[in-house]
Amino acid sequence: MQITPQILLTPSLIVALLLAVSVSGYTYDCYDQKCEGRWEHLGDYISCDNRYSRCRYDKSGRPRCVAGTSGSGVDCSWPYECGSYKTTGNAYCGENFTMMVMVIAGPAILITTISICYMCCCRRKCLSKKRGDELNGVTIQQRAPSVTQATQ
Numbered sequence: 001m002q003i004t005p006q007i008l009l010t011p012s013l014i015v016a017l018l019l020a021v022s023v024s025g026y027t028y029d030c031y032d033q034k035c036e037g038r039w040e041h042l043g044d045y046i047s048c049d050n051r052y053s054r055c056r057y058d059k060s061g062r063p064r065c066v067a068g069t070s071g072s073g074v075d076c077s078w079p080y081e082c083g084s085y086k087t088t089g090n091a092y093c094g095e096n097f098t099m100m101v102m103v104i105a106g107p108a109i110l111i112t113t114i115s116i117c118y119m120c121c122c123r124r125k126c127l128s129k130k131r132g133d134e135l136n137g138v139t140i141q142q143r144a145p146s147v148t149q150a151t152q
Helices: 011-024 097-143 147-151
Strands: 034-036 045-047 053-057 063-067 080-084 091-095
Touching: 034 063, 045 063
Parallel strands: none
Antiparallel strands: 034 045, 053 063, 080 091
16 A cells, blocks of 8 residues: 655645745844955955845945845844944944843733732622621511511
8 A cells, every 4th residue: 555645745736845944034133234355455344234235245345235135144133232343343232221120020910910800899789788688687677567567
């Protein structure tokens, strides 16, 4: 008995998958903001947001910023803030303390708020039940037969 796979990996399907992956490209979390020259232009920088462009060089090594696919960058772990060094334009990941506080403190604040609301609701319910019992007790006392009626 021959077992046939449900999905056939034909050569055309493999080529299509590889093409889809290569066209989508790789994305970084933070991108470089400058291009540095090469050779005799080493140390020369031009402004170039690598999120939407990439660095290229002419024959002498002078940097050029070419629009199109994204260029160099860095991957960050969450939570982060992007930054870039002023002289080189290289991207770096900075910690986002505000986001970290919200991630840690947010659920704690939510649980505390829900607990307080729950306790207030229970207290009101308990107090209203107690008041209801007192009122019911008064009502029962008002309906009780008087002493004169009971002796007749």
